[in-house]
Amino acid sequence: MNQFRIYLRGELGKLSDRSDAANFIAAVRPSGLLAKVGLGGDPESLSRQLGSRAAVDELVATLPPDVLEPLAQCCGDVCRANPDLYRKLTSSNEWLKQDVPIDSIRLQQAEPRLGEIFAELDYRLTAVAADPRVLSSPPYSCRTARENVDYPVCLAKRHAGVFYVFDGIHRAIQLVRNGQTHITLCFSEDPETAG
Numbered sequence: 001m002n003q004f005r006i007y008l009r010g011e012l013g014k015l016s017d018r019s020d021a022a023n024f025i026a027a028v029r030p031s032g033l034l035a036k037v038g039l040g041g042d043p044e045s046l047s048r049q050l051g052s053r054a055a056v057d058e059l060v061a062t063l064p065p066d067v068l069e070p071l072a073q074c075c076g077d078v079c080r081a082n083p084d085l086y087r088k089l090t091s092s093n094e095w096l097k098q099d100v101p102i103d104s105i106r107l108q109q110a111e112p113r114l115g116e117i118f119a120e121l122d123y124r125l126t127a128v129a130a131d132p133r134v135l136s137s138p139p140y141s142c143r144t145a146r147e148n149v150d151y152p153v154c155l156a157k158r159h160a161g162v163f164y165v166f167d168g169i170h171r172a173i174q175l176v177r178n179g180q181t182h183i184t185l186c187f188s189e190d191p192e193t194a195g
Contacts, residue, residue: 025043033074037063102126140170
């Protein structure tokens with residue numbers, strides 16, 4: 001199981017949006033990874049290159065190992081300002097992929113402004129995905145039930161039989177809103193801490 005490819009399939013799938021592409025270029029350009037990967041250096045060409053799920057999947061499948069991890073680290077650390085993400089991706093050598101019942105899933109907090117609500121709901125996916133305070137706040141208020149989720153795999157850590165999603169939080173919430181009872185997770189064990 002290659003957790004880096006799963007992460008990048010979700011992350012690079014966002015780049016069909018021109019503003020996400022512009023932010024990605026600004027963050028990644030200093031690393032020189034754009035040229036190594038063969039991606040366009042302007043938002044228009046990048047969003048065109050990665051404008052379909054098939055294009056993203058093909059690119060990620062062909063990324064050489066010497067680019068794969070640095071690109072994942074750059075996306076987490078720089079693009080998303082979340083250095084904890086790369087630490088989680090590298091914290092285990094054994095990753096599994098499994099369909100998991102939604103009532104066994106907890107979420108890492110996504111938007112800071114909703115932190116108190118996530119905490120009040122004990123970070124339970126089923127509760128967060130149904131809470132009107134969450135659903136009436138951006139970015140959730142911009143989506144409706146039954147909207148397509150292009151890449152429905154999320155990354156998680158498992159602790160004491162509970163799965164803590166740390167990447168794909170928005171996708172997980174949307175999948176529950178779409179009526180899914182199970183979500184595909186790529187996960188590793190986390191014996192020491194939850195979340």
